[in-house]
Amino acid sequence: MKALAIGLMSGTSLDGLDICLAEFEKQDKWAFQILKSETLSYSEDWENKLRNSIHLSAEDLLELHSEYGFYLGQQVKEFIHKHRVEGISLIASHGHTVFHQPKRKFTLQIGDGRAIKLETGLPVIYDFRSQDVLLQGNGAPLVPIGDELLFAQYSACLNLGGFSNISLQSGDKRIAFDIAPVNIVLNHLAQQLHKSFDENGALAEKGTVNESLLNQLNALDFYQHSHPKSLGVEWCNQHIFPVLENIEALDALATFTEHAAQQICNVINQYSLKDILITGGGAYNTFLIEKIRAKTKAEVIIPEKKIINYKEALIFAFMGVLKMNNEINVLSSATGSSYDHSSGVIA
Incomplete structure (x- = not known):
């Protein structure tokens, strides 16, 4: 069985829209090949719209949900035309997360899949998280199904995006959970220094770790809970950003980078992991990666760029293929x- 699918991913850190065209084939087990991929940076206007979407009225948010859906459809249509792609089975769109409150039984990823279908004329699968939340789940992380079926050769897969999340085999089942915020906080702090992000962790390296703040961060209640668990921007607004306001941005960057590395390595060491595949934008933060390597004996594997950049979009494309075949795509x-x-939801 073969399928050609496009996956769309927009992360909480607003780095841009990831588009990944991949071929999936199942014989004894699933295999994949990334054929084309690119990240489209958001215009200042779109970045502001998405960043401020959490503050919109219900009517304006519904308008943005449709508008962003048409935007996604237009970008995919251009991508298909540019690369002269034919024979696509489906588009799978994660959408852009505005609210994520599983305890209150809702999560919202905007970008109406029906609008994407109207623009492209292709079947679209979207709104992957809501059903899980209604089933008493966290609606996250969803990527572990791809880790289990496409990346089983690694002891664990760690994604360093807006938030860090890990997926690993524990006994006879795959467990996964969010560990700590990463780029959603580091980018916010870098922007105070007029940089869009902390390239290679160079700014954090100049700062000094504030031990008192570090202890305060490490003591947060979330870290004491066992899995399954997930984080959202609302949690950062409540627990992280307020405590970073009274400290120099460089020192805040140094402290938060140290905090993220400590929390990540606590998990790696707790499960005695042999090796760990690291993807997401944080894989390029050499200062953070050095800190992780220094705090654990696990082999840290940084793969080729297209896996670093597009693993999440790849797996959402794969989840779309599984959904179309009515196969399990959430663990x-x-x-x-x-x-x-x-x-x-299939459009």
């Missing part, structure tokens, strides 16, 4: 939902 052992299920 309850990862999200805490009532049972494994096949999630996503």
Whole structure:
């Protein structure tokens, strides 16, 4: 069985829209090949719209949901035309997360999949998280199904995006959970120094770790809970950003980088992991990676760029393929939902 699919991913750190065209084939087990991929940076206007979406009225948010759906459709249509791609089975869109409150039974990723379908004329699978939340799950992380079926050769997969999340085999089941914020905080602090992000961790390296703040961060309640668990921007607004306001940006960067590395390595060491595949934008933060390497004996593997950049978009494309075949694409052992299920809305 073969399928050609496009995956769309927009992360909380607003780095841009990831588009990944991949071919999937199943014989004894699943295999994949990334054929084309690119990241489209958001215009200042779109970045502001998405960043401020959490503050919109219900009517304005619904308008943005449609508008962003048409935007996604237009970008995919241009991508298909540019690369002269034919024979696409489906588009799978993560959308852009505005609200994520699983305890209150809702999560919202905007970008109406029906608008994407109207623009492209292709089947679209979207809204992958809501069903899991309704099934008492966290609606996150969803990527572990791809880790289990496409990246099983590694002891664990660690994604360093807006938040860090890990997926690993524990006994006979795959578990996964968010560990700590990463780029959503580091980018915010870098922007105070007129940089869009902390390239290679060079700014953090200049700062001094504030031990008192570090202890305060490490003592946050979230870190004491066992999995499954997930984080959202609301949590950062409540617990992280306020305590970083009274400290120099360079020192805040140094302290938060140290905090993220400590929390990540606590998990790696807790599970005695042999090796760990690191992807997401944080894989390029050499200062953070050095700190992780220094705090654990696990082999830290940084793969080729297209896997670093597009693993999440790749796996959402794969989740779309699984959904179209009515196969399980969300693991309850990862999200805490009532049972494994096949999630996503088909347009």
